[in-house]
Amino acid sequence: MKQTRSLFRRFLKVHFLFIFLPPIMLIFISAFFGVSNTHEKNVNTLNLFYVSVLLFGFIMVAFVILSWLFFLKLQKRLALLQEVMSSSAKNNSFPKPISVQADRMDEIDQLGSSFNWMIQQLEDSRKREYEEELLRQRLIANLSHDLRTPLTILRGHVTRLNKESISIEGQNSLTEINHTITRVGDLMDDLLFYTLLTSGKHPYQSTSTDIGRLVRASVAAWYPLFEEKEIQLEFDLPTEETFYWEADPKWMTRVLDNLFQNILRHAAEGKYTNIVVDVEKERIIVADRGPGMDNSSYEGGAGIGLSTSNYMLKKMKLKADITSNGNGTRVTIGRA
Structure with a gap:
């Protein structure tokens, strides 16, 4: 100049x-x-x-x-x-x-x-970043929608083949294919939800939330799935005492759903889950006896569910402390 x-x-x-x-x-x-x-x-x-x-x-x-x-x-x-x-x-x-x-x-x-x-x-x-973010969200949404059609077709062929007389090895392969299709569908759902969440399509609505009651409702909803996997479920959920957080009940339920889903995906072989609501210290503890996060199976995916949970907890001014080793994983949710 x-x-x-x-x-x-x-x-x-x-x-x-x-x-x-x-x-x-x-x-x-x-x-x-x-x-x-x-x-x-x-x-x-x-x-x-x-x-x-x-x-x-x-x-x-x-x-x-x-x-x-x-x-x-x-x-x-x-x-x-x-x-x-x-x-x-x-x-x-x-x-x-x-x-x-x-x-x-x-x-x-x-x-x-x-x-x-x-x-x-x-x-x-900022304008370029905003346009790139919109493009990324649109691309993820379109991919999540478009990939459902081939997955549905694959599941249909697997169902048809199950009706045919094939060997035990063939039946095992079809079961594994069907399981993989379900896993890919779940990962796409997690990715789509995370994209919508970060783009503001699921707005945060803070309210005084009874945490004890919310955890009991989530455990009751997931109990049949734990029972189906023959997972021993121990819990300490006080009914007379509770505490309150300024949080979004839907977001908190989603966080617990992600934790319970991860136990079914990664720690089912441990056959044990412990869920505690610590009223005195105002925290939620979820523990299992699985192989640990470092030794989890390929079903771990890209950790989209964990990223979603961390994002929601941060918005609600909460945090999750994770301790994981070969003897299991322990997640403690409390105030940030």
């Missing part, structure tokens, strides 16, 4: 003139009167002294006034720029461009012009 004028250079020029020009004029005037009155004996040196004192005082006052006006104007322009920056930080939004005088373009205007250019770059970047 070409600099046309310098603010501080103008400041130095003006002050140089006020400091050095009056004394130089005084010297010339004194010399002129001194030459024109060489023959006069009675020179009023006292008046000349008074003139010098007044001129010096005038220089000092003018210097102070000019300096004060200069820095006052400079402070106002910098305060305007600082106000725009601080207001955007307080409101958590992009700042608005500031006005710049193109015909002047001193150092402050150049700073404002650079600031406006930065804002424009940030807005363009």
Whole structure:
């Protein structure tokens, strides 16, 4: 950017003139009167002294006034720029461009012009990010929808083949194919839900939630599935005591569903699950005796369910502490 004028250079020029020009004029005037009155004996040196004192005082006052006006104007322009920056930080939004005088373009205007250019770059970047996010969400939604058709066709062929007389190895293969189709469908559902969740399609609605009651309802809904897998279910769910969290009941239910689903997917071989509602410490504990997260089977997928749970817990100002080893996994949900 070409600099046309310098603010501080103008400041130095003006002050140089006020400091050095009056004394130089005084010297010339004194010399002129001194030459024109060489023959006069009675020179009023006292008046000349008074003139010098007044001129010096005038220089000092003018210097102070000019300096004060200069820095006052400079402070106002910098305060305007600082106000725009601080207001955007307080409101958590992009700042608005500031006005710049193109015909002047001193150092402050150049700073404002650079600031406006930065804002424009940030807005363009945010616009591109928003468009890419919409494209990604649309792509995931379309893929989740389009892949259901071939999966449905595959399941239909598996059902038809089950009615045919085939060997035991063939039956086992068909069972594994059907199981894989179900797993892929569940992963697509998790991916679609996570995409909709992060895009605001499932808005967070905070309310005072009875956690003890909510956990009991979730355990009752999942109990038949645990029983079907022959998983021993132990739980400590107080009925007379409870605690409340400011949370979304639907989101909390979804978090528990993800935990219970992971137990059925990864830890069913442990044949044990323990669910505790700790009223005193206000936390939820879900533990199993599976192989652990590091040794889980291929059904672990990409961890979409865990990412979904962490996202919802963070929004509700909660957190999940996970401890996992070869003897099982323990998830503790509490306040962040």
